[in-house]
Amino acid sequence: MPSSFTGTSSRSSCLSLRGRLADLILRPATADDAADIRALVRLVRINPTGLDWRRFLVASSADGTLAACAQVKPHADGTLELASLAVRPAWRGRGVARRLVERLLAQSSRPVYLTCRSGLESFYRKFGFRALAVDELTPYYRRLKKLADGFGWAFRDGQSLLVMRLDD
Numbered sequence: 001m002p003s004s005f006t007g008t009s010s011r012s013s014c015l016s017l018r019g020r021l022a023d024l025i026l027r028p029a030t031a032d033d034a035a036d037i038r039a040l041v042r043l044v045r046i047n048p049t050g051l052d053w054r055r056f057l058v059a060s061s062a063d064g065t066l067a068a069c070a071q072v073k074p075h076a077d078g079t080l081e082l083a084s085l086a087v088r089p090a091w092r093g094r095g096v097a098r099r100l101v102e103r104l105l106a107q108s109s110r111p112v113y114l115t116c117r118s119g120l121e122s123f124y125r126k127f128g129f130r131a132l133a134v135d136e137l138t139p140y141y142r143r144l145k146k147l148a149d150g151f152g153w154a155f156r157d158g159q160s161l162l163v164m165r166l167d168d
Helices: 031-043 096-106 118-125 139-150
Strands: 024-028 056-061 066-074 080-087 112-117 161-166
Touching: 024 096, 031 056, 031 066, 031 080, 056 096, 066 096, 080 096, 112 118, 112 139, 118 161, 139 161
Parallel strands: 080 112
Antiparallel strands: 024 056, 056 066, 066 080, 112 161
């Protein structure tokens, strides 16, 4: 199993989504998607660093509009992070994020980490992620958490930064 998602944009690698998602196609990102990925990440106000289109899976409409995206990115210490999960507001609540996460996790080795607002814990628990105590964090996530706590970073709604991990 590859450690992160990379792939080509061939038609055989596309997956049409069913039900309420019938209008979307789940596919590996292409270079043409790079600007749209950056724009969507900015729109939903999540971390805009490390946006390499080659690691992204996108959900796009038949007309090519990017509805959602996500990636699994490697860190220098060898850990993997589910990151940059962004869904256009008009597509929220339709299962798009769930499908992206399922597909990326199916193609990733373990463990996989993520950071999120504490209010998203229940969403990620559905995939088997669990919140980590400070003593369980890797040095990277320990520094990130310390920085967030030290600066008093809290989300507008008072939520805090949560680090989660999915094991085998």
